[in-house]
Amino acid sequence: MVRSFKIEKAHAGIIPESSLFKVLQYLDREERETPFLLIDTDKVRQKISMIGRAIRNARVFYAVKANPDIEILRLLSGLGTGFEIASEGELEILAQLNVDPERIISSNPVKSLKFLKMAASYGVRLFAFDSVDEVEKLVRYIPDSRVYVRLSVPNEGSEWPLSKKFGVELDEALALLCYAKEKGLNPVGITFHVGSQCTNIYNWNIALDKTKNLWERAEKEGITLKMLNIGGGYPIKYRKNVVSIEAIEKNVSALLYGKFPEHTDIFIEPGRAVVGDAGILVTSVIGKAQRGDESWLYLDVGVFNGLMESVGGIKYSYLVESLNQAANKKQWTIAGPSCDSFDVIDKNVTLTEPNIGNIMLILSSGAYTISYASEFNGFSIPRTILI
Ligand SMILES: Cc1ncc(COP(=O)(O)O)c(C=O)c1O
Numbered sequence: 001m002v003r004s005f006k007i008e009k010a011h012a013g014i015i016p017e018s019s020l021f022k023v024l025q026y027l028d029r030e031e032r033e034t035p036f037l038l039i040d041t042d043k044v045r046q047k048i049s050m051i052g053r054a055i056r057n058a059r060v061f062y063a064v065k066a067n068p069d070i071e072i073l074r075l076l077s078g079l080g081t082g083f084e085i086a087s088e089g090e091l092e093i094l095a096q097l098n099v100d101p102e103r104i105i106s107s108n109p110v111k112s113l114k115f116l117k118m119a120a121s122y123g124v125r126l127f128a129f130d131s132v133d134e135v136e137k138l139v140r141y142i143p144d145s146r147v148y149v150r151l152s153v154p155n156e157g158s159e160w161p162l163s164k165k166f167g168v169e170l171d172e173a174l175a176l177l178c179y180a181k182e183k184g185l186n187p188v189g190i191t192f193h194v195g196s197q198c199t200n201i202y203n204w205n206i207a208l209d210k211t212k213n214l215w216e217r218a219e220k221e222g223i224t225l226k227m228l229n230i231g232g233g234y235p236i237k238y239r240k241n242v243v244s245i246e247a248i249e250k251n252v253s254a255l256l257y258g259k260f261p262e263h264t265d266i267f268i269e270p271g272r273a274v275v276g277d278a279g280i281l282v283t284s285v286i287g288k289a290q291r292g293d294e295s296w297l298y299l300d301v302g303v304f305n306g307l308m309e310s311v312g313g314i315k316y317s318y319l320v321e322s323l324n325q326a327a328n329k330k331q332w333t334i335a336g337p338s339c340d341s342f343d344v345i346d347k348n349v350t351l352t353e354p355n356i357g358n359i360m361l362i363l364s365s366g367a368y369t370i371s372y373a374s375e376f377n378g379f380s381i382p383r384t385i386l387i
Pocket of ligand 1: 196
């Protein structure tokens, strides 16, 4: 079935024509029930090849939490990417793909005991930590661990802040590195996370200044570090333009140069930037209603089965299937299918009016959608399909 979509100028910078063409071809070819998530593999390849390019000695570890679909992981594994994981479930998927443990790290500072046991037997040896208790857990379960301490850094300007829950200040970080060494672990580095969808390039400046300070203080204590893990945070375009990967990396590279030893290993753990803008959720309009002066549009995907980040402020872009290109535009409140009134994705979205049963494409929806989803109220979690 040939479908036609209302494409606005604003969409051009979000989804390349080549991706859109693949999506339309897929929809014409396959009669699959919505909702589902299409991932453009060319885009994933392009993004992964860009990340780390402008930073000397960089190694990329894809943050599996962004989208743990096994086919995505297989693709990335084939491209030689490393993986950052947090749990036994994520490790199980990598184990199915026989990923070498040397290519796996865990930057979750507080790990479950089940995960530690599994990581120990699989051979994972590189771990983040930020507490005395975590040192003791690692000593007990994986005494030959190499460890890196998580510094707390400002997250202002990131749309999905990750501060407070993890990370310690400089004095505590130094004490923890010393404690890890005293307990027989091998302290090798420092990590931080500037916050996800970080649109403020200066977050990396402050983070790297702090890191340098800790690096030098560790050296004075007899701990020579060799790895700096700059976490994730690279942003993607949802609606607004964001700072580019090249600009971030040029800045980071300039900050690293001369401040850290030449052979320092730089780890990067991108999640959103690898799969986010490669993903297009395909959903259907299941209802419309006028409530007072608000026009409501109901989709078969919502906050619970894929669009959880919308409640934290992520604003998606939508493409509406419309045979009538001249149909009226209206402002909509867009909601998901469940009976919960929390299930509202967006408000004041100007869209051409679709019919019930029409398809809507939700752009830049490849990261933190399926991995957050539940089957609350019996609505299915969209399948991920690589195109
Ligand atoms: C430890 C760690 N590393 C990497 C990431 C990936 O971050 P992003 O998707 O912003 O690149 C996250 C995200 O939560 C994280 O917690």
